[in-house]
Amino acid sequence: MIKKISSAFCALFLTFSGFAQEVEYTEYDLDNGLHVILHQDNTAPVVTVGVMYHVGAKDEEAGRTGFAHFFEHLLFEGTENIARGEWFNVVAANGGSNNANTTQDRTYYYETFPSNNLELGLWMESERMFHPVINKIGVDTQNEVVKEEKRSRIDNSPYGKIIYSTGISPYMFDKHPYKNSVIGTMEDLDAAQLDEFKAFFDKYYGPNNATLVVAGDIDAKDTKEMIKKYFSTIPKGPKVERVNIKEEPIQKTITATEYDDNIQIPAKLYVYRTPSMKDRDAYVLDMISSILTDGKSSRMYKKMVDEDKEALQVLAFPRSQEDYGMYVMGALAMGETPLDKLGESMDEEIKKLQTELISEKEYQKLQNKFENRFVNSNSSVQGIAGSLATYHMLYGDTDLINKEIEIYRGITREDIKEVASKYLNKNQRLDLDYLPTPDSE
Template structure:
């Protein structure tokens, strides 16, 4: 009976993936270098207008961290034609929603409107690019907003410094050693001229990808884009030459402290290749095998059966230049951090020395098929994927073909990649410990 249920699940996943419609799109460049991607879907009267700028925390000066994330906030302050405080009022009063987010590699802004407000969305994003108002008053306002965000999300949240401490040990040269939110003392010290210079350098059409997706007419949309974005002057080409990291050739250890926790954690971290590589996708599959859901290897072993841990897992943090593969666990009862890392290593050794079972492999394939279908299930998600694949991977059509990479991964390849990157001699082992309030 279990076998029949499993076969049914595999069949359903295959049918879902087979029926997932190809995402048709058209892309081209404006004369000022802005890349444009259009996706027409007239099934619902909504449209997403979005712009992804190829600027993130890694592009900041070492003594001015947090600038990219700060701009995510600052560029909602207003423009030459949008008064301070009016941005969100305009969006909501026209039936729309909007947001923005920043990573180490890019910054993304978007609006979702009823399709009869397409022109409004284009105008607002062109205003953000062409006529931003960057004054000391706005900088001071957003400085307090960012500080409050840091207090809420970092300073007062348990385990919120976990990744920060991993990164600072894994990266000694590359700017991935910092955090996206940055250091407040750097933002406090930044002058208005520095904010203006950052905007002038990175917020330029030739460092941006505009995506319009949804209920649109392609030709009419092109005319509007040309009218609103065509006149924006091209900026200077951005040259990136980040330092390369030296290989990790022996295991090293570290400790980090968090005043907001009572239960410690053990972490094993490995430096891995760029998100653009095939190996990065294989590592995605390995992390899912180890810790995706309650039936995954680490949860089932450490949490469910042996009851050695409150929580255990793995994730592959893939980024544009490098990745970081992280394994972690929080001990339960009298079990120690050393006990947990030994048990985790047993499971890594198994992957390196044995092929995972056919059943586990099929389960992985089903999960990635399902994720693929879900990622393209709405206009907002499609717009994000189109922008991301273009800006970070240089291949917009991965929205349709990346799943083929996952489908082609074999059990032997999972074993080989685990051997290559999850090597005990090439890792950080970090104890993440409670810090005394005293």
């Protein structure tokens, strides 16, 4: 996920104080297909306006990777009514902040304003959808911005190919476009013509491929009128055909080595292909991550870092996506520890999960962590806005914002053992040695 501007007013977004509260919302569709979700919370004079488009890196054509992320930048260039380079100035001058991010599956833009500027936020997002200026100077400018971002975040950043999956995904996917990185290749962007960028916008950025969410200090009736004013006349775009590519199961260990000019400490990684983020097993894998590496009392940290002092750092996390996910485990070597030794230790922890039920005490601690995470995820109107859009668009169930915790509560110790046995097997993974680039002679 690629971000541009950090929020400046986080303290104003707090709307909860340590307890879970149901998020109330209303949702409806405009005639042009735009899905609208409203959440009214008048406890602080702040409002977030967000638009999520159901287009990500997986929707790009072969030879034209990076378009979705490129548009994350390009659609801040300007519109017919917002001069080039003035978007951020308008937001800042009106006491707001804004951001955008792109994944394999969707692109999300949002502004957070004092609530008396709600109409401004709605107008700006309608401008982005209806009147963007896509021209050569904007494309050329953002091409250089994206190149610099790739250099700083991936090419010249320690472990960048792990963090952004560019050194992982090509091994895990053969047919599915998840094999490509979100940022794409600079060769593809350089080769693209202006008409191709315009065609990409026309195909994916219509109201019928978007979700508008407004959360915070609003009056629902007035907000609906403003939404009608600014969005109802935007023409519907073409119907978007979703990616529907199935991968054959991984049945044999994939062994690989990647080199990084920016590191001195080698790492051992195990990566497994996992089901869609909507699948219940994806939630179980999320819990398994917490068991293995969440905090200093976690299993891998306690064993490999504290006790055996063979790892400097450990990691285990699911990379959840709409069609398939990936589950990444790894460790950075301490001193001269061989990577094979790190692999053996990780396999020992996997084996325990596959053959033994976690203790009741560990299970209760796990449930407490996820209860706390659930409360925190709904602690700001900005976070609520993003969650509402995500649950509607990628999960097909907006009310998961309230009931997703029930999925976690329903996961048993037996489920954890079963899912570890189902997915975390040697013949179903990438075994990756991530090494410093050897000194050239």
